[in-house]
Amino acid sequence: MSQVQTAVSLPQPTLLARTLQGLAGNRTGTIGFFLVALILAAAIFAPWISPYDPAAIMTGPRMAPPSFDHWLGTDHIGRDLFSRVLAGGQVAMLVAAAALGAALSLGLALGLMAGLGPRWLDNLLLLLFDALRSFPTIVFGLAVVALVGPSLLTVIMVVAITSVPIYARIIRTQAQALRNAEFVMAERAMGASLPRVLFVHVLPNVLGPLLILASMDVPLVIATEAGLSFLGMGVRPPTPSWGVILNDGYNFIRNSPWPVIAGSVPIVLVTLGFTFMGEALRDIFDPRLQKAN
């Protein structure tokens, strides 16, 4: 039996090979992939790359333009902007990973409940999703900050809560479609339990598109973190964040443009990188999704 199978099976490219091949064949996808790799590497190796301590003041003249000593210049108290941008990247990636991870798992649980549970639960959850979606992210974030105070954890919580409805809705639709799919019905007819159907069949079918969507949401998360930090309601000042750098730059905007430029360019690069990579991945794995969006 097994011999027959090996004889028939063709050499299948692995998932990784297929992904890389697809990305290489797509120009913006390649750019996106390299941008994302660069950003992640910069965030991971930040402590080793950064030439100065990001919090050290007077490492050089105040508000200096870029030079060999300070690649991106210095801010109003002489901190090295390149080191601060790197440290800010670490914070941004941490927030993105934590918030999207929480949103995905919560969305998965709620979406499956809505999609496979009884009708009244479905309606109730849908109403809850719609209500949550009707808060503007930043306004909701500010309301939460007013209640619990600004911190890294608050930012993560705000982003997670506001993104849950999006994922939950998608999972709900997918779960409903899969519930009536023939292979699931066959499995149930053969006596499979609901958990088995859920974890072995529904989850793998839903997870791929979901992860791609999540990667495309990274820019949104980072803009929210930077935005809240810019308003002084996110990451607290001793910790550098792109939003904090931008706020410092805004306060001294008439003296030097460099802090604003240093704080904003990484945000734009992250957005471009993750959007390009996500779009390419989506096209490789699920051409149908392209139209739905």
Added chain:
Amino acid sequence: MIYYAMQRFLLSVLIVIVAISALTLMLHVVPGDPATMMLGARATPELIEQTRVAMGLDQPLPVQIVTFFGRILQGNLGTDVFTGRDVSDIVFEQLPYTLVLIAVSILWSATLGIVLGCYSALRAGTWLDTLLGILSVGTISIPAFVMALYAVLIFAVSLDWLPAIGAGQGFFGGAVHLILPAFAIGISWVGYVARMVRASMLEVMGAPHVRMARSFGLTEARIVRVYILKIAVQPAVTLLGTGVAHLFSAAVFVEVIFARPGIGALIVSSVNERNYPVVLGAVLVTTAIIVLATLVSDLVVALLDPRQREAL
């Protein structure tokens, strides 16, 4: 159509109720007492107790929620604990500035976006189409508050062409002060709308009814206006409806950066003072407006396309 409108309206009311309940519940689930947080560590127990009673926090939770809804239905959003003014007065004083800002931003960006998207789709594949595509992706990638900072940097600081602070005096002053903020909010929407209109135009242009219209010998202008654009513009209308939430978020930053009055600036300053009644009132009004905008966009789409009325 009326049945559909009623259904959507009831759903919207329900959504607002759930959203309000979620917010009030949050106020109570969160550890720590709002009155203590608001007054700071040095407040005397008597003062804290007094504020608690003034805010109604000494009542049991269900009573608080019911009285809260009762007050809202009467148009009473509570009183500002610091100044003793009505929260609704404060909110509605600031609201027009934000609404004007959002309306101007959405008007110029949607108009330009639809025109550019339409143009791009009719000339798909030319260098102009490619250029517009790159420009849209570029503008979409820049968050509104970053755009606002660059607008200040370039047009107010470097070139010194336009004012960057405040809302201006009189109609002309107000209009001049609106240019940069409306530019900063609207620019990414030009890209969004253009891309969306382009994609749906291309899709509709291949539809059988368009080929039919062409075979009947209708003029190209009439085909585009009546048979293509009317359908192709729908995703953009939906996008703008749901986008009002994003516009409010953007307005928060733009009002802070340009030191303009408005509901976003109000929320930020009240959060800084931990002025809960004002924060809650402002968030409430914002949410209601957003739900209303979504409702309106759904109804506009239903008016444009009878097929949408059946799917709720």
